Amino acid sequence: MDIKRDQLLLYRSVVVELGAGTGFCGIYAAALGSRRVLITDLPDCVPLMARNVALNRHLVADKVVVAEFDWCQTNGTDQRFFTVPIDAIDYILVSDCLYYEQSVQQLYNTIEWLSSKGASVLLSYEDREDKQPLIDQFFTLIADKFTATEIQSHDLHPDYRSPDLHLFVLKQTV
Numbered sequence: 001m002d003i004k005r006d007q008l009l010l011y012r013s014v015v016v017e018l019g020a021g022t023g024f025c026g027i028y029a030a031a032l033g034s035r036r037v038l039i040t041d042l043p044d045c046v047p048l049m050a051r052n053v054a055l056n057r058h059l060v061a062d063k064v065v066v067a068e069f070d071w072c073q074t075n076g077t078d079q080r081f082f083t084v085p086i087d088a089i090d091y092i093l094v095s096d097c098l099y100y101e102q103s104v105q106q107l108y109n110t111i112e113w114l115s116s117k118g119a120s121v122l123l124s125y126e127d128r129e130d131k132q133p134l135i136d137q138f139f140t141l142i143a144d145k146f147t148a149t150e151i152q153s154h155d156l157h158p159d160y161r162s163p164d165l166h167l168f169v170l171k172q173t174v
């Protein structure tokens, strides 16, 4: 996305990232001006995320916190893992997580729960033929409660956009 516009969007925002992997998206959000970022993934990923946060301390100061969070535990909604109150969250980042058939429902439950107080969800995925049924399933799950707006290619950064990459903003309507 456009960096200047994103800095304005993210300025002083509170962000939670799900299935963060390396933590790149959350760390980048903090570098662009978010004031508090919680990056989460399964326990195995916590050391890598922590290392990446430490390596980028000069960019993000102490704004990024790392936590383990499994969508499948307690059906995706477990306040214990969240050091951020749900009504304070501005953005939820979900990058390339429409990937696992066994947990798409729990991922949806988590997103629905965390965005119930007004947070916007920035959801991205890559086209993969074998994952299309899963992507369709996810969009069926969100259909009743969310609006989904795809960010058009011309609004994405020219160096990073690609026809097989999609970025949606999801927002709860009810």
Ligand SMILES: C[S@@+](CC[C@H](N)C(=O)[O-])C[C@H]1O[C@@H](n2cnc3c(N)ncnc32)[C@H](O)[C@@H]1O
Binding pocket: 018, 019, 020, 021, 022, 023, 040, 041, 042, 045, 069, 070, 071, 072, 094, 095, 096, 097, 099, 100, 103
């Ligand atoms: C394809 S990777 C994407 C990683 C990162 N978001 C990115 O864009 O590079 C999917 C991530 O989801 C995480 N994941 C899978 N199942 C999960 C679950 N039940 N709860 C939390 N995270 C999960 C994996 O550990 C992995 O880091």
